[in-house]
Amino acid sequence: MSLSSFKASVGLPILVLLIAMTSIQGGAALAKSLFPVIGAPGITALRLGLGTLILCIIFKPWRLRFRPEQRIPLILYGLALGGMNYLFYLSIRTVPLGVAVALEFTGPLALALASSRRAQDFIWVALAVLGLWFLLPLGQDFSAVDPKGALLAVGAGACWALYIITGQRAGADHGPATVALGSLIGAMVFVPLGVAFSELAHWSWSLLPLGLAIAVLSSALPYSLEMIALTRLPARTFGTLMSLEPAMAAFSGILFLGETLTLIQWLAMLAIIIATMGSTLTMRRDVKIEPVDVRE
16 A cells, blocks of 8 residues: 555544544534523433434434343443433533543543553553642642532543443444434433423524534534544544544634633643543553543
8 A cells, every 4th residue: 555545544534533523522512502591401401312313313223132131231321321411511511611521531541541550551540630630629729620510520421431331231232323222211311301400491493403403513423423433543543533532622612612721721631631642552452442422
């Protein structure tokens, strides 16, 4: 293979993945801009409900058959998927988008590092802890991050880690189509919950196109694009590029929401990005942790 053809074969999936991440963060910014209308729980219900509908139309989950030992992981997978959507949207009510995504990334990062015992892995642990120390208000006022919002983002990260663990077990036979059924399980719990805690007086049919746009930007479009990139990029390249997502979220918040970050917040977020990137590049080949973005 010539150098030019190699660049073309790698460059296109990288571009596709960057578009997917841009779409996800654009969808999150659009969702946050609508919080004053029906609240974060209402937007979560709208996004999760419509996103589930789109995924069910694409993958037709009613055709899937699961073995008995896969059913409990499937239920946990669906609850984790719905939970990380719900908690993430609650967190960005009071936390800048980039900071929330960086805090959420600590879930899969902790999962990836949990199986590591090599000396170099402690470097990534130290960087992640350093980033958390300055992003979470742990008895100091360096970052001025809302404590409740920060804990909700960390909770979303914990749900993401559970989503990865249970998803690998539940989706062993059906792959990406499992997301549709998992999303349906999550929607059955978190859509009614979101509606119950939303501003019901402000619901109207005019929100439907915006909700559909959020669902497409946050799940249908990026999920499809990520599947293209996953099949054409090495897992480590995919994971390394995904680690840039907190920075993309921060820029999305600045461009579309007028958010600002302090220097310490930028440095703390950079520490988490480097920790995620480093753990991906030095991960043992038998450890399979590949985050898939259906959380936002």
